[in-house]
Amino acid sequence: MKKSLCVFMVVLMVVSGLFLAGCQKKEAAGPQKISIAFARSESNDTWLSYLHDAFAAEFASKPEYEIIWSDGQNDVTRQQDNVNAAIAQGVKAIVVVPVDTSAAAPMIRAAQEAKIPIIFVNRNPFVGSTPPAGVYYCGSDSVVAGRQQMEYLGEQMGGSGEIAILMGQLNQEAAQDRTRGVKQIITEKYPNIKVVGEQTGNWMRNEGVNVTENWLTAYPNLKAIASNNDEMAMGALVAIASTGRTGILVGGTDGNPDAVQAVKDGKMACSVLQNAKGQGAGAADFAIRALKGEKLDPVKWVPYELITPKNVNDYL
Known part of the structure; x- marks a missing residue:
């Protein structure tokens, strides 16, 4: 009888310990996030x-x-x-x-x-x-970004000349609407500005370099590049610098720190801050x-x- 009682007490203590441990663990976990x-x-x-x-x-x-x-x-x-x-x-x-x-x-x-x-x-x-x-x-509103960018580039171009548009990924609203905004301002205010090139750089700096290099060869009178974002615009600046060309305005969008510094340094014409x-x-x-x-x-x-x-x- 004593032996059975001892076994029962041991089992009870183990079960109680497990129960208390479980409670403590649950309490330590705190409320669910x-x-x-x-x-x-x-x-x-x-x-x-x-x-x-x-x-x-x-x-x-x-x-x-x-x-x-x-x-x-x-x-x-x-x-x-x-x-x-x-x-x-x-x-x-x-x-x-x-x-x-x-x-x-x-x-x-x-x-x-x-x-x-x-x-x-x-x-x-x-x-x-x-x-x-x-x-x-x-x-x-991405249309607004394109309009603000082109308003400034158009003024700096004196209202005439050739411009190319570096576009983001074509299936994305931002690329479509920023490009639309650029073209709206050209139609409304600058009939003597001609869009000679439109190509996607997929938002990427290295693709901005590649596309711009081709444009610099194809369009010797290119006066400006309107880029849908700053990364591609920075790539355009690299391509322009590598050829020694001068007098080509580059506008970006996003207000990235390196692009803002490029505006400060006189390398980039403008950017449009996307907050x-x-x-x-x-x-x-x-x-x-x-x-x-x-x-x-x-x-x-x-x-x-x-x-x-x-x-x-x-x-x-």
């Missing part, structure tokens, strides 16, 4: 890295949230798979810089079926339309407030700002 997925289009774009950092900074003092990052590697299918995987993991909201704005529908549908908000940032899938319920967009901090913070604000159930306007516009030698010190 609120997960927000951020589906990047890619991770090697300089300007987008500023946006990602700005988004993350908004949660630095909010320990109740966790960000789950994924990289689409510029592949539509991979990004869609990343979004589906995040939903399966149980995230409460999704933020997306879309690889292709025309391919946003499957991600929107998946988020709506899971009844979670989805926020698109920087690249706008809803040009000319309003996002559906539970879907949001934070970014800048990465404003867009990143705006996307974070959408996610947080949507999760709280607040009623929100579906679109938040972050203004562009023209950077020229006259005001460049404000952006250094």
Whole structure:
């Protein structure tokens, strides 16, 4: 009898210990965090890295949230798979810089079926339309960027001459609308300016170099290059310098630090600031407030700002 009692007491102590350990472990884990997925289009774009950092900074003092990052590697299918995987993991909201704005529908549908908000940032899938319920967009009006850039380049060209347009990825709203803005100003204000070349440099500096080298050979009277972003514009500057050509104006977009310095140094004519901090913070604000159930306007516009030698010190 004593032996049975001893065995019973030992078992009871072990079970009690396991129970207490389990309770302690659960208590140590603390409350479950609120997960927000951020589906990047890619991770090697300089300007987008500023946006990602700005988004993350908004949660630095909010320990109740966790960000789950994924990289689409510029592949539509991979990004869609990343979004589906995040939903399966149980995230409460999704933020997306879309690889292709025309391919946003499957991600929107998946988020709506899971009844979670989805926020698109920087690249706008809803040009000319309003996002559906539970879907949001934070970014800048890319047509405005093209118009501001061309207004300044046109003035510096004296209203005449040949210009070429370095375009971003052709399936993206930013490339399409910035180019559209450039052409609008030429049509409205500068009929004596002729567009002699249009080619994509896929947002990349090295491709900006290659495209510009070809243009410098093909167009000996080229007077200006309007670039859809600063990375390609910086590549254009490299190509121009390597040939010893002078007098060719280069305008960029984004307001990247090296481009702003190039404006300061007189190498680049202008850039147009696309506010990465404003867009990143705006996307974070959408996610947080949507999760709280607040009623929100579906679109938040972050203004562009023209950077020229006259005001460049404000952006250094």
